[in-house]
Amino acid sequence: MDSPLVPFGRPPTERADAARNREVLLCTARAMIAELGADHVTMDGLAERAGLGKGTVFRRFGTRAGIFRALLDAEERRFQCEVLSGPPPLGPGGDPVDRLIAYGRARTRFLLERHEIARASFERKGVAPPAVGPNFSRPHIRMLLAQAALGLPDLDTLSLQLASALEGPALLFLVADLPPGGRAAGCAEDDLGALLADGWQTLVERIARR
Amino acid sequence: MDSPLVPFGRPPTERADAARNREVLLCTARAMIAELGADHVTMDGLAERAGLGKGTVFRRFGTRAGIFRALLDAEERRFQCEVLSGPPPLGPGGDPVDRLIAYGRARTRFLLERHEIARASFERKGVAPPAVGPNFSRPHIRMLLAQAALGLPDLDTLSLQLASALEGPALLFLVADLPPGGRAAGCAEDDLGALLADGWQTLVERIARR
DNA sequence: GACGTAAACGGACTTTACCCCGTTTCTCCC
DNA sequence: GGGAGAAACGGGGTAAAGTCCGTTTACGTC
Numbered sequence: 258m259d260s261p262l263v264p265f266g267r268p269p270t271e272r273a274d275a276a277r278n279r280e281v282l283l284c285t286a287r288a289m290i291a292e293l294g295a296d297h298v299t300m301d302g303l304a305e306r307a308g309l310g311k312g313t314v315f316r317r318f319g320t321r322a323g324i325f326r327a328l329l330d331a332e333e334r335r336f337q338c339e340v341l342s343g344p345p346p347l348g349p350g351g352d353p354v355d356r357l358i359a360y361g362r363a364r365t366r367f368l369l370e371r372h373e374i375a376r377a378s379f380e381r382k383g384v385a386p387p388a389v390g391p392n393f394s395r396p397h398i399r400m401l402l403a404q405a406a407l408g409l410p411d412l413d414t415l416s417l418q419l420a421s422a423l424e425g426p427a428l429l430f431l432v433a434d435l436p437p438g439g440r441a442a443g444c445a446e447d448d449l450g451a452l453l454a455d456g457w458q459t460l461v462e463r464i465a466r467r
Numbered sequence: 468m469d470s471p472l473v474p475f476g477r478p479p480t481e482r483a484d485a486a487r488n489r490e491v492l493l494c495t496a497r498a499m500i501a502e503l504g505a506d507h508v509t510m511d512g513l514a515e516r517a518g519l520g521k522g523t524v525f526r527r528f529g530t531r532a533g534i535f536r537a538l539l540d541a542e543e544r545r546f547q548c549e550v551l552s553g554p555p556p557l558g559p560g561g562d563p564v565d566r567l568i569a570y571g572r573a574r575t576r577f578l579l580e581r582h583e584i585a586r587a588s589f590e591r592k593g594v595a596p597p598a599v600g601p602n603f604s605r606p607h608i609r610m611l612l613a614q615a616a617l618g619l620p621d622l623d624t625l626s627l628q629l630a631s632a633l634e635g636p637a638l639l640f641l642v643a644d645l646p647p648g649g650r651a652a653g654c655a656e657d658d659l660g661a662l663l664a665d666g667w668q669t670l671v672e673r674i675a676r677r
Numbered sequence: 678g679a680c681g682t683a684a685a686c687g688g689a690c691t692t693t694a695c696c697c698c699g700t701t702t703c704t705c706c707c
Numbered sequence: 708g709g710g711a712g713a714a715a716c717g718g719g720g721t722a723a724a725g726t727c728c729g730t731t732t733a734c735g736t737c
Contacts, residue, residue, distance in 0.1 A: 272703060275715060300694060310717035315695065317715095409673075414636075414666035421635030422628040456624035463619075464673045482733060485685060509723060520687030525725065527685095679737090686731065692724085701716065707709090 279317055281307050283331075286324050295325065295377040325378035329371065336367050337393060353405040354465045357398065361423055361457035364394060368427040369450045375428055395420040407465055422460065426453055489527055491517050493541075496534050505535065505587040535588035539581065546577050547603060563614035564675045570611070571633055571667035574604060578637040579660045585638055605630040617675055632670065636663055 271279075285307040289298045300321060304311040318324045345351035346359040368375055399416035402409060409415055481489075495517040499508045510531060514521040528534045555561035556569040578585055609626035612619060619625055 272714060274703065278715085299692085301692095304717095311695090311719095312697085312717055313715075319695095321694065410669060411662065411666060414662045415669060417636050418632040418663070418666050418670060422632035425631030425635040426624075426627050452621065452624045453628070456621060456628050459620060459625060460628060460674070463676070464670070466673070466676060482684060484733065488685085510725080511723070514687090521689095521725090522687050522727085523685075529725095531724065681736090682734095684731105684733080687729095689727090691726075694721105694723090696721075697719095699717095701714105703712105703714075705711095705713105 275317075278307075278309060278313060279327075282309070282314060282317060282324070283328060286328060290328075290374065295373045298324075322378050325374050329374055329378050332367075332371065333393065336363070339363070340397065353401045354461065357401045357405070357461050357465075358458045360394075360397060360401070361461065362454040364423055365427055365450055365453045365457065368424060369446055369453075372427065372446075379428070394424055398423075405465060407467075409464075419460075423457060485527075488517075488519060488523060489537075492519070492524060492527060492534070493538060496538060500538075500584065505583040508534075532588050535584050539584055539588050542577075542581065543603065546573070549573070550607065563611045564671065567608065567611045567615070567671050567675075568668045570604075570607065571671065572664040574633055575637055575660050575663045575667065578634060579656055579663075582637065582656075589638070604634060608633075615675060617677075619674075629670075633667060 282303065286298065286303055289303060289306065300314055301311055303324070304314045307314075314324075318327060340347055340360065340363070342348055346355045347363055349356075395416050398419050399412050402412050402416060402419075492513065496508060496513055499513060499516065510524055511521060513534070514524045517524075524534075528537060550557055550570065550573070552558060556565045557573055559566075605626045608629050609622050612622050612626060612629075
């Protein structure tokens with residue numbers, strides 16, 4: 258019995274085949290999304306096209322939304338890098354209010370460019386946290402608000418509400434459903450992004466006004 | 468041929484049995500929600516318990532979310548009455564900024580009290596508009612902003628974002644999932660409502676500051 | 678009151694997410 | 708290289724949403 262009582266030394270490393278299959282699945286998913294649109298991607302279809310069993314897909318991603326979340330995560334990471342270590346005004350170094358505005362612009366653009374995946378990464382089944390929404394934006398906004406020292410009370414709640422104002426419209430309420438306000442119909446994605454970005458700037462400037 | 472060429476006089480009135488069944492279904496649904504929780508209410512279960520066929524349920528409400536939407540609509544209507552014709556500060560007559568604040572408080576409370584149904588009335592399948600979210604709040608907010616004459620540009624977009632800030636947190640991101648910010652865990656519904664309401668007030672006051 | 682028609686009904690059928698568990702494969706250690 | 712044990716795999720099974728279509732029923736007309 259010289260085996261260690263506490264099984265040290267084996268941090269939860271992923272098995273090689275598992276890692277490979279994850280990649281295969283993500284690639285296949287991307288291809289299928291491009292080809293069929295996000296909501297015609299079924300778990301069975303994905304499994305078959307990837308040449309794997311259905312069980313594997315679920316083991317990897319837990320749920321349908323999990324796939325889209327994983328897809329988004331990869332891109333999120335790059336986005337977060339820019340925000341956390343890129344040049345101002347988005348990255349660190351500048352005036353916090355300017356950063357807030359720049360963040361909103363960048364985030365809006367990011368979400369609209371990926372709205373299909375972002376939307377699909379939502380799903381209300383069981384108890385899966387939304388993940389995409391407030392998880393990065395909210396603390397970031399909170400931090401910038403704190404830095405800006407505007408004398409605002411309860412930054413926890415405020416940052417939540419502002420994150421909603423920023424992400425909600427892009428993620429949930431529109432894109433393909435309701436173009437904002439009167440100018441319905443012909444409103445392309447870019448225009449929409451510009452409107453939302455400007456709106457965000459107005460909001461932030463008003464709130465930051467001393 | 469004395470029958471009229473244009474079949475006037477028959478506006479799309481609902482057949483008596485259909486109306487009765489709608490009521491039965493809504494009542495049964497309410498009972499089941501109270502008993503099992505909203506997300507254990509299945510269409511089969513509802514149909515069986517109501518003593519009707521499944522096809523009927525779908526014909527009536529179109530989709531699972533449709534039931535919850537219908538349930539909410541009834542309550543929504545009462546809420547809207549208060550807002551549209553009740554006494555100030557919520558109802559018409561007072562200062563628009565005060566009304567905006569009062570509206571936020573009332574709406575937050577309304578949504579939190581019904582969060583289970585409100586959440587269930589969402590669903591992303593096909594092309595069903597969210598309905599609950601921006602459909603009443605947004606135009607109302609827009610109107611009050613216009614009345615307040617704050618010199619804000621693009622009220623269409625701004626009202627959308629503010630409606631998101633108001634409804635998003637209550638509807639989507641929390642209640643049972645993530646209590647806001649640091650003070651996790653023990654945060655009851657009432658406290659949450661107070662936090663969100665205060666946050667909303669802060670937001671509006673800042674934006675309205677001349 | 679009988680009749681014709683459009684609307685409503687019912688439930689079998691299809692599709693899809695997700696579970697389960699016996700089987701296979703990796704990886705570590707000797 | 709061989710063996711043990713844990714992790715990953717596969718695919719049949721289940722449950723629930725949503726569709727279809729043949730049957731029944733309400734309601735206006737004669």
